[in-house]
Amino acid sequence: MFPVTRTTPIFCQGRSPVHQTAAAELARIFGVPDWTDLRRETPAAVTPETIHLVVASESPPVTLLLHHAAIDLGGPPGSDAFAVLERGGALILAAASPRGLLQAVFELEDVLVRAPRAPGGIAVWREFAFARRIFHQRLEGWPGTLNDLRFLSRFGASHCLVCHDWNGPLRNLQGYVTSEVFPHGVDPAVVAKQRAGLRFLVEGCARFGLEPCLWLTELPCQGGPWVPEPERQAFSRKFSAEVLSDSGTYEGTVLCFGHEKVQAYYRELIRKFCTDFPEVGTWFVFGLDSGGEFCDPQSCPRCRGLSRLDQRDRFLKFLLAEGRAIRPGLEVLTTGWKWDQDPAAFLAHQRALPPHCGVYLAAEKDGWQPERQTHDFLREVRAVTRQREQPFIGYDDFFWGDDTVHRLGDIQDFPLGIAAKLRRWHELGADGFFDHWGTAYSDLPCNAMALREFMLNPAGDAVAAGRTLARAQFGPDAGAKVAAAWEALEQAHAILSRACTWSPLQWPGWYRGRGYVPTPEVFRAESKVLGSGDTRPEAMKPNGASPYNHGTLADLLANVGATWAEASPHYHRAIAAMRAAANLAADAPLGFGYWWTGSPAAPTAREHLCRQLLYLESMALTGREIGLNFALHAVAERTGHQDAAYRAAAANLLQEDRAACLDVAAFFERLAPANPGAPWATWPALYRKKAGGITAYLA
Secondary structure, eight states: OOOOTTTSEEEOOOOOOHHHHHHHHHHHHTSSSSSSGGGEEEEOOOOOOEEEEEEGOOHHHHHHHHTTOOOOOOOOTOOOOOEEEEOOOOEEEEEHHHHHHHEEEHHHHHHHSOOOOOTTTTTEEEEOSSSSEEEOOSSSSSSHHHHHHHHHHHHHOEEEEEOOOTTTEEEEGGGTTTTTSTTTSSHHHHOOOOOHHHHHHHHHHTTTTTTTEEEOOOOBBBBBBOOHHHHHHHHHHOOOOGGGGEEEEEEEEEOTTTHHHHHHHHHHHHHHHHHHHTTTOEEEOOBTTTTTTTOOOOTTTTTOOHHHHHHHHHHHHHHHHHHHSSSSOOEEEETTTTTTHHEEEHHHHHHOOEEEEEEEEOSSSOOOOOOOOOHHHHHHHHHHHHHHHHHHEEESSSSTTSSSSSOOOOOOOOOOHHHHHHHHHHHOSSSSSESSSOGGGGGOOHHHHHHHHHHHHOSSSHHHHHHHHHHHOOOHHHHHHHHHHHHHHHHHHHHGGOOOOOOTTTSSTTTOOOOOOOHHHHHHHHHHHSSSSSGSSSOBOOOOOOSOOOOOOOHHHHHHHHHHHHHHHHHHHHHHHHHHHHHHSSSSSOTTGGOOOOOSSOOOOOHHHHHHHHHHHHHHHHHHHHHHHHHHHHHHHHHHOOHOOOHHHHHHHHHHHHHHHHHHHHHHHHHHGSSOOOOTTTTTHHHHHHHHHHHHHHO
């Protein structure tokens, strides 16, 4: 390629914020300090030693050149197709959209850093397989930084979901606008702060071609047991008693949408929000969790006899109609979390919702890192949404999982799993997908590189791509071991995917089993917990000859235990390979370090691998003990909770569980000095107490 300087002609006619960002990124790649120094001209012809940075429709000469090269950048709406070519001594970066143009610049950088150069020069033509690629700007520290948004764009995101489901008042329309209907509904100082944060995110998204989306947990209520009692009582003082109703759950009183004044309130909120933030084109509506509820159908004087699903639908239709009247093109999405325990009812209600009122749907409740399922329910919902012209968005975990150990400082890389997840959504014909959690992008997670590769090529060879990624990120020697670890981990995850049955009680952070000795008497009480209410298992999901969550309570419990027993050897193979990789790695920058331009600095290769090792070890140890506890519970169920029969059948499992408890305790005791106050700080004592209780029971 010819040498590029600030005097090299750059034909870039577009003047959108994304065009400006693309020019700035191009200048950075070629070492030009300030992109405004670049000599930008109106394209007239493709001549040697010129650069063309254009959306194809902006430049007839480039469009003609692409035609002669048999490259079609038309594609479906939102495809963000792009091309990077050397032709006639010129460098062509062209795309179907401004966002695709920025992707072309990023692709050029990847080619210049690591891809072998073809004899005829650079020739890349790619298209994203999903129109909507929705990610959070970070896991914690709202609103984040511009570098977080840049990193989203760097790996190929199209949308930014600007808040999380645990973000308190950030999850409500009234978190960003004040009200005359209920002037005390929110604190004006909180609104002012959050408006500024959202405006920062919206303007930052515009620079990187990201469309902002909003997570709503409506309708507001007192909140769960995690909310201090004075705060719960204060909720009731924000609104007049006439507009409140009981939710019938631990969430207490809720704002009743059956009241005309509440509808007037939401009409006002929608009008103000859509006027002030017209850039936000998609609303994710959750409900039934953490500060968002509906009325008790049995007791509410206005909503009596109206099921929660009916109340949800009334609210969704209201949001959509009122919102689209002010913000044309607005889409409203509902989810499966707690709503799909009756799959037939969920399908019937989705079929009755209007166009543009779609779903963001996980295969099993909340998305799991190891979950890879496709089943009839997903296929049926997709068919309904396609017929009703409703968006269908896959609900998934790509960076961090609520099903892992919290606050461990680990890096949860599983690139082959990324391929499996995206292949699932592609085969379902999803309009897109979103990542539930986000991450700290300064960690330079390998999952980001895998996302870019498989969003562009979901049918690609995952193993080959993983090996290429590992070598590029960690070097040839360490990379070979890392690839082996990832391949073993994917075997473990694929096994665990068969039994994603209890959310969240199957997860380390919410697992109850470390707090009791596994005896028939205790399991009798636990059967009630795991068999009903919000903690009941996932609904049975037909899938040909291999249905999910099928069978009796004992069958479901045994399946969790069996999958962990089967996955465990693969975890230990992954641990051995990752430990070898960490020993081989250097304290050198990561191969994809140039993807991150912010602070803090990315970890070195060795640091990164040590933190991946932490992830593998923590999940192998905690998961194995969780599996044994579920297996023992299954034995208790099958022996009728009779002590003598249980002792005879469970003797070996009890010994294994005792040893597993001691292993987990020793692991977290080793980490404790460097992690004071971590959520798992009490675990070693609990596991040792459980081990002692098993010893006493067996004696």
